[in-house]
Each structure stands twice: as C-alpha cells, then as structure tokens.
Amino acid sequence: MKIIADENMPNAQRLFSGLGDVTLVSGRDLTNDMLADAEVLLVRSVTKVNEALLAGSSIKYVGSATIGTDHIDKSYLAKQGIGFNSAPGCNADAVADYVFSSLAHLYLNKGLNWLDATIGVIGQGNVGKTVAARFVKLGCNVTVYDPLVQSSVTGVTQGTLEEVLGADVVCLHAPLTRTGDYPSFDMINAQSVANLRAGQTIISAGRGGVINEEALMARFDELNGALNLVFDVWHQEPTPNMAFARICDIATPHIAGYSKQGREKGTWQIYEAMCKYFDLNVRSSFSESISRGSIESLSLSKQLSPLEFLSRAMLAIYDPSRDSNRFLRVMTSGQLKPFDWLRKHYVERDEFSTCVISAPSYEQQLMALGFKKAFEK
Ligand SMILES: NC(=O)c1ccc[n+]([C@@H]2O[C@H](COP(=O)([O-])OP(=O)(O)OC[C@H]3O[C@@H](n4cnc5c(N)ncnc54)[C@H](O)[C@@H]3O)[C@@H](O)[C@H]2O)c1
Numbered sequence: 001m002k003i004i005a006d007e008n009m010p011n012a013q014r015l016f017s018g019l020g021d022v023t024l025v026s027g028r029d030l031t032n033d034m035l036a037d038a039e040v041l042l043v044r045s046v047t048k049v050n051e052a053l054l055a056g057s058s059i060k061y062v063g064s065a066t067i068g069t070d071h072i073d074k075s076y077l078a079k080q081g082i083g084f085n086s087a088p089g090c091n092a093d094a095v096a097d098y099v100f101s102s103l104a105h106l107y108l109n110k111g112l113n114w115l116d117a118t119i120g121v122i123g124q125g126n127v128g129k130t131v132a133a134r135f136v137k138l139g140c141n142v143t144v145y146d147p148l149v150q151s152s153v154t155g156v157t158q159g160t161l162e163e164v165l166g167a168d169v170v171c172l173h174a175p176l177t178r179t180g181d182y183p184s185f186d187m188i189n190a191q192s193v194a195n196l197r198a199g200q201t202i203i204s205a206g207r208g209g210v211i212n213e214e215a216l217m218a219r220f221d222e223l224n225g226a227l228n229l230v231f232d233v234w235h236q237e238p239t240p241n242m243a244f245a246r247i248c249d250i251a252t253p254h255i256a257g258y259s260k261q262g263r264e265k266g267t268w269q270i271y272e273a274m275c276k277y278f279d280l281n282v283r284s285s286f287s288e289s290i291s292r293g294s295i296e297s298l299s300l301s302k303q304l305s306p307l308e309f310l311s312r313a314m315l316a317i318y319d320p321s322r323d324s325n326r327f328l329r330v331m332t333s334g335q336l337k338p339f340d341w342l343r344k345h346y347v348e349r350d351e352f353s354t355c356v357i358s359a360p361s362y363e364q365q366l367m368a369l370g371f372k373k374a375f376e377k
C-alpha cells in the first residue's frame with residue numbers, strides 16, 4: 001500500500017512503514033498528480049483535502065493528525081466512500097499549557113492577576129473543556145459559551161457570547177465554520193470588539209478568522225493599548241497581518257498545539273485509527289510512541305507568592321515569549337516562507353504533565369494546571 005504523509009508528522013516513517021511504502025511530502029505543496037497511485041493520505045492542517053486534490057486518485061483513506069478539520073471536505077470524502085479520521089483531543093493539553101503559560105507571562109511582565117480574574121471560554125470541545133476545567137480547579141469564576149453543547153465541566157456557568165466576551169480573560173477555542181446555525185467565521189465581529197474594555201485579555205488559539213483582527217486593532221488604539229493580546233492563529237495564514245501581530249503581547253505561528261507529546265499523540269491516534277480501518281495489526285504501543293519530558297522534576301523557592309510560584313513553574317517548562325520573539329524576528333527577516341519555516345523548525349517543548357514539581361503546599365494548584373502528581377513519577 002502506498003502512503004503519502006506530511007513530513008511534519010513525527011514518527012510517521014517509523015509507525016506507518018510497517019503498514020506500507022511511506023513517502024514524506026511538504027503538506028502545503030501537495031498536488032493531485034502526486035497522489036496518482038497512492039491509497040493513503042496522511043495530512044496536517046495545511047493541506048486542503050477536497051475534490052481538486054483527490055479527483056481521479058486511488059486514495060481510500062485520509063488521516064489528519066490534527067484536532068481541527070476545517071481543511072477537510074468531509075462530505076466529499078463520504079460521497080466517494082473514502083475513510084477519514086482526525087485526532088480529537090490529541091493536543092488539547094498542549095493548547096491549555098500555551099494558554100496558562102501566556103497568562104504566567106502576562107503576570108510576570110504586566111502584573112496581570114489572572115487567578116482573581118473572571119474567565120470566559122468560547123467553545124466547549126476537548127480544548128475548551130480542558131482550559132475551563134483547569135481554571136475551575138484553580139478556583140476561578142468561569143463562564144463558557146458553546147451554542148451546540150452543554151458544557152460537561154462541573155462548576156462553569158453557561159453564558160451568552162456577549163456575557164463571555166465581558167470576562168476579564170477571554171479564551172477562544174471554537175473551530176472555524178462558515179455554515180450551519182452558528183458559523184464561527186467573524187463571530188466576534190466589529191460590533192462585539194467595540195465593546196471590549198481596557199484591561200481585558202484575549203487569547204486566541206482556536207482558528208484565525210473567528211475574531212475580527214482589523215476591528216481589534218482599532219479598539220486597541222481607542223483604548224491606548226490597554227488590552228492584553230495573545231494570538232496563535234491568524235486570519236491570513238501563512239501571511240498574517242504583522243501590524244496586528246506587533247501589538248500582541250504574545251504572537252506565535254499557530255504552534256499552541258505543538259508540544260512534543262501533542263504532536264506525537266496526533267500521529268499515534270491516526271496510526272491506530274488507520275489500523276482499525278484496514279483491519280491491520282497494531283504493531284507499536286502508545287507508550288513507545290510518546291516521549292517523556294526532558295525536565296522530569298523541578299523544585300522552586302518556597303519564598304515566592306502563589307501567583308509567582310505557579311507562573312515560574314509553568315514558564316520553566318514552556319515560555320511562549322521564546323516563540324513570540326522568534327516569530328516577530330523571522331517573519332520580517334527575509335526568510336523564504338517564514339510562517340511555514342517557523343513551524344517546520346519548531347523547537348519542541350514538553351507538556352506540564354511530563355514534570356513533577358515537589359511543593360506540597362501547591363500540589364492542588366499544580367495538578368489543576370496539569371503537572372504530574374509526585375507519586376506518578
Ligand atoms: N492553535 C492550535 O494549535 C490548535 C490546536 C488544537 C485545536 N485548535 C483549534 O481549536 C478548535 C477547538 O478544538 P477542540 O478540540 O475543542 O475541538 P472539538 O471539535 O472537540 O470542539 C469544538 C467545540 O466548539 C463548539 N463550537 C462550534 N461552533 C461554535 C461557535 N460558533 N461558538 C462557540 N463554540 C462553537 C462545538 O460545539 C464544540 O463543542 C479546533 O477546531 C481547532 O481548529 C487549534
């Protein structure tokens with residue numbers, strides 16, 4: 001069986017070469033003629049999988065090692081009888097780590113006391129629930145908006161979009177949709193953005209286009225820069241509006257889900273799903289496919305205040321300013337295809353869950369943030 005796989009899928013060669021003949025390709029440059037005699041196509045979010053790509057090919061199965069599926073024409077696949085799986089939840093913890101590390105950065109750099117802030121979360125799927133649950137366990141007041149499901153997170157309040165947008169910290173985790181009863185494209189439009197007030201924090205790590213960037217730039221100016229902005233996803237990828245990126249506290253090239261473990265879990269989920277689809281034996285295991293962290297345990301000073309303790313713990317594992325600084329530098333450096341280059345050459349990071357922090361007085365909060373429990377070591 002001939003398998004075409006995106007070169008940015010970790011472990012793809014190791015896992016899938018046991019199932020067929022694997023060719024690695026650049027996902028953004030994939031064309032119809034490259035698929036002529038292939039049966040399996042394994043992609044990431046940069047490949048538009050639709051009739052134009054697949055017509056006349058012998059593809060029987062498509063796997064996307066991602067949570068989002070807005071790049072896939074699922075109804076075309078279904079009509080053609082082509083099997084499909086994505087990797088639900090694979091990088092939900094990675095995105096949650098990104099959100100909380102960004103708040104840690106805002107605390108240490110701007111004094112933002114997010115532990116006492118009101119929190120709004122848009123979208124209650126795998127990512128939105130993970131983020132909301134962490135805030136609830138930390139004792140925060142959390143309101144969520146999801147018009148399609150009742151949140152299963154105990155302790156959150158279900159609110160309207162306007163109510164959630166009124167929170168001190170607003171986290172966006174809706175998928176990008178343009179049809180249906182609740183399309184998310186431009187859902188937070190110029191009118192909603194005009195109501196944002198000084199001091200609010202917007203964290204956008206779902207998909208670009210859900211919040212209106214032009215309107216946000218205008219509101220930022222009206223408020224004399226008194227908004228905290230953390231943006232990982234952009235309306236125009238891979239050529240984001242750099243004038244907007246420059247006003248963000250944290251600006252990154254769509255890497256919120258790029259923990260080492262999150263990307264490995266994505267490949268693993270597709271490997272298992274594909275074995276099931278073709279009724280093939282699974283010849284590897286989850287544990288040998290997911291890396292351990294490089295910092296297994298840490299000890300921090302007991303002198304720190306609670307917020308400083310938690311912030312320094314998170315930033316020790318992942319400091320998003322390293323990605324933000326690199327993003328702003330490389331995007332304007334003359335590098336060819338800088339957005340894709342940054343993602344391809346990403347300096348991977350570990351998830352909080354790979355590290356134990358020994359601090360009995362903070363154990364509950366550290367576990368709420370996803371750190372490993374001491375006895376799990
Ligand atoms: N930045 C990144 O690296 C990164 C990583 C993972 C996922 N994502 C994005 O985040 C999105 C959410 O991930 P997930 O795992 O929670 O997906 P999911 O499919 O598990 O859940 C999506 C949720 O959003 C809700 N939703 C749909 N339309 C909505 C709307 N208009 N307003 C509010 N909620 C709406 C759905 O009801 C569902 O509960 C993905 O679709 C993906 O695009 C980004």
Ligand SMILES: O=C(O)[C@H](O)[C@H](O)COP(=O)(O)O
Pocket residue numbers: 008043044045046065066067068069091254255256257258
């Ligand atoms: O949808 C997802 O899972 C994420 O957005 C994912 O991190 C995208 O990564 P990509 O496929 O673009 O490499």
